[in-house]
Amino acid sequence: MTELPRLRPEPIPAIHPLPEYLAEGRRKAWYEEMKQIFQVPWMGVVTMAYAHYPTFYETLWQGVRDLCASQPFVEGCLGNRAFVETEVAKLEPAPIGGRLGEIGYARREIEAIHQIIEVFSHGNQPYVVLATITRYLLEAGDMGSTTDPGAAPPYVGRHAPPFDVPFILMEAHHADAPTRDVYEDLERVLNLPFVNTDYRALARWPSYWAMAWGDLRRAAGTPAHETICQAVHDRCVKLAEKTLPNPGGLTAETLRRAAEKDAPFEEIRDVCRLFQWLLPGLVTNVAYLRAQLVASIA
DSSP: OOOOOOOOOSSOOOOOOOOGGGOOHHHHHHHHHHHHHHTOSSOOHHHHHHTTSHHHHHHHHHHHHHHHTBHHHHHHHHHHHHHHHHHHHTTOOOOOHHHHHHTTOOHHHHHHHHHHHHHHHHHHHHHHHHHHHHHHHHHTOOOOSOOOGGGSOBOOSOOSOSOOOOOOOOOTTTSOHHHHHHHHHHHHHHTOSSOOHHHHHHTTSHHHHHHHHHHHHHHTTSHHHHHHHHHHHHHHHHIIIIISOOTTOOOHHHHHHHHHHHSOHHHHHHHHHHHHHHHHHHHHHHHHHHHHHHHHHO
8 A cells, every 4th residue: 555644744734624604606516515415414624625725626626526426435435434443442432321311311302413523433534535635636646447437327316314403613702711611621632633514513502511521532543543544544545546436537647736836845745734634533432432422322
């Protein structure tokens, strides 16, 4: 496998995500197209950060759109999810449903939390694979096992969870002091420059989130946890390099030239490194949060 180490850029680059409500024209259309193909209700911060660089984002999305809509891509994402959830179970997350019930949570409230986690468990997978493909093209070389369109038949049907969940994000400026303290602790423990969408959505239930994070922080950063994060990274690199086809024929040279039209290459490279570093940790942590709840809703 090509050497593409899991790498947190130093210093952390500035990111400039283009929010959905500010996207216009072609970028707005691509946002909607990406959500439809990924079968997700939100644009990830990673792709909103890419969209700050319009030539780069257009070249990337036009080049990988057919791949992302394909059966091999979806199967790769589903395989990653099954792998990380199996591995996280070995960390033996403490069940949380009983403790939530003791402080007054009804079953339907626990189910609402579970549904949000299911959406993220599914939706983070295409983002982490796309982030890896993007970094691979910028730093390693051409991706894909073949450029034959026949190797990428479209995925037919629904692969996302059958939930229509409201996305209500608890931003730091909405939150009370205890929740802001949890955010600051999360950034410190996970070494993150911002609080991911997933965590802000789950903080809609502040007492749940404080309890869940209290458990997760004891596992985060341990050798066993880091081993899972590294394995997710390695699986995604293998998908980019050897497993997935490249029906759009996007080349490393084409994407690098597009990046250089928008900003210094190193700037965009470091943004891509940042997200490709943090997303394996995010999918591992969401799998942990899911494992805390699954016994409660069985």
